[in-house]
Amino acid sequence: MTIYFYKAQDDYGCFSNFSPHPIEIGGQTWPTVEHYYQAHKFLGTPDEPLMVRIRQAPSPEEAARLGRDRRRQPRPDWNQTKPQLMYEAVKLKFRTHLDIQQILLDTGDEELIENSPVDYFWGCGADGSGQNHLGRILMTIRSELQPPQLQHPNPTPYSNQSLPE
Numbered sequence: 001m002t003i004y005f006y007k008a009q010d011d012y013g014c015f016s017n018f019s020p021h022p023i024e025i026g027g028q029t030w031p032t033v034e035h036y037y038q039a040h041k042f043l044g045t046p047d048e049p050l051m052v053r054i055r056q057a058p059s060p061e062e063a064a065r066l067g068r069d070r071r072r073q074p075r076p077d078w079n080q081t082k083p084q085l086m087y088e089a090v091k092l093k094f095r096t097h098l099d100i101q102q103i104l105l106d107t108g109d110e111e112l113i114e115n116s117p118v119d120y121f122w123g124c125g126a127d128g129s130g131q132n133h134l135g136r137i138l139m140t141i142r143s144e145l146q147p148p149q150l151q152h153p154n155p156t157p158y159s160n161q162s163l164p165e
């Protein structure tokens with residue numbers, strides 16, 4: 001059955017970028033993936049000093065508010081950059097925190113959907129037609145975390161193998 005998530009305090013809230021699972025990158029700790037994502041909108045722009053304020057924001061809501069401030073321009077390549085940046089950050093989150101890694105693995109091959117009523121890129125949007133990139137990233141990471149299959153799917157039966165003379 002499809003698994004929907006959105007708010008960090010609700011079911012499967014650990015899949016939300018607002019969940020309190022810090023990541024460490026380049027010697028710096030980011031309190032949530034959301035802090036990291038919002039700050040990197042301004043990397044290499046005149047507003048780059050804002051990155052520190054976003055990293056130190058007391059909550060992911062505040063980090064998002066600062067990052068979404070329309071008076072500031074995200075980097076010009078942001079739309080091309082953001083999927084890979086999000087993938088790397090979410091992957092690090094689930095490699096760092098083994099308790100939620102297990103929750104992700106325990107979802108098996110169920111579809112994961114960020115049930116955002118407003119976001120048609122990262123989520124499914126109000127009518128379900130959104131691209132659900134966050135859910136897709138989580139499913140990709142889940143498959144990459146699977147232990148490798150030890151057995152070939154169609155092994156040659158032992159009795160049919162030619163034995164040395």
Ligand SMILES: Nc1c(N[C@@H]2O[C@H](COP(=O)(O)O)[C@@H](O)[C@H]2O)[nH]c(=O)[nH]c1=O
Nearest residue numbers: 006007008016017018034037068122134
């Ligand atoms: N979970 C969640 C949200 N969703 C998150 O918002 C981010 C997209 O931000 P932007 O690119 O600035 O529109 C992305 O991390 C997406 O998963 N937004 C919220 O206001 N509250 C929330 O609880």
